[in-house]
Amino acid sequence: MDPNDSFREFMAVHQQSLMRTAYLLTGDPHLAEDLLQSVLLKMLGRWPKLTSPSAYARKAMVNQYISWRRRLARVTELPSAVPPDRSYSAEDSTIVRLVMLRALAQLPPRQRAVIVLRYYEDLTEHETAKLLNCSLGTVKSQAHHALARLRTLAPKFADLDELDDLKGAHR
Structure with missing residues (x-):
C-alpha cells in the first residue's frame, strides 16, 4: 500500500x-x-x-x-465574530456556544489546551498529560484554574462543577 x-x-x-x-x-x-x-x-x-x-x-x-x-503575545486585540454592541438572549444555544468560545479565547494557551483536550476531545487526564508532556498534577491544576476562569468569564456556566455540559454548549 x-x-x-x-x-x-x-x-x-x-x-x-x-x-x-x-x-x-x-x-x-x-x-x-x-x-x-x-x-x-x-x-x-x-x-x-x-x-x-x-x-x-x-x-x-x-x-x-x-x-x-x-x-502574538504582544497583540492586545482579539478578533471577535460578535460585535461588542450587540445584545443576545442567553437562552439561545448559538449564543451559548459563542459565549463559551469567547471565554475560551481569553484563557492562557495551556489552560485552553487542557480544556479542549479534556472536555471536547474526551481525553483522560493521563492522556492529556502525556499529550502535553506534563505531569498529571499540572493537568488537574490547569483544568481547575481554567474552569474557575471560565466561570468568571461566562457567568452562565458558574454553576458547573465539571464541564460535562460544555460539549452541549459547543454543538
Missing part, C-alpha cells in the same frame, strides 16, 4: 475531529485551517514513522498553537 493512500485514509476518518480541535484551540475558522494544514504537512513528512497519528496530530496542534500565541 502506498503511504499516501494510508495518509488519505487517516484524513478521511479524522479530518472533522482534527478540524474541530483546531477551531476550539484558535477560536477562528481561518486560523484553524492554517493550524491543521501546518500540522498535516509535518505529519506527511513523518507519516511512515508515526505509530499513533491522531495523538501526534493533536499534540502537534497544541504545540503549534502555543507557539503562535507566544509570538
Whole structure:
C-alpha cells in the first residue's frame, strides 16, 4: 500500500475531529485551517514513522498553537465574530456556544489546551498529560484554574462543577 493512500485514509476518518480541535484551540475558522494544514504537512513528512497519528496530530496542534500565541503575545486585540454592541438572549444555544468560545479565547494557551483536550476531545487526564508532556498534577491544576476562569468569564456556566455540559454548549 502506498503511504499516501494510508495518509488519505487517516484524513478521511479524522479530518472533522482534527478540524474541530483546531477551531476550539484558535477560536477562528481561518486560523484553524492554517493550524491543521501546518500540522498535516509535518505529519506527511513523518507519516511512515508515526505509530499513533491522531495523538501526534493533536499534540502537534497544541504545540503549534502555543507557539503562535507566544509570538502574538504582544497583540492586545482579539478578533471577535460578535460585535461588542450587540445584545443576545442567553437562552439561545448559538449564543451559548459563542459565549463559551469567547471565554475560551481569553484563557492562557495551556489552560485552553487542557480544556479542549479534556472536555471536547474526551481525553483522560493521563492522556492529556502525556499529550502535553506534563505531569498529571499540572493537568488537574490547569483544568481547575481554567474552569474557575471560565466561570468568571461566562457567568452562565458558574454553576458547573465539571464541564460535562460544555460539549452541549459547543454543538
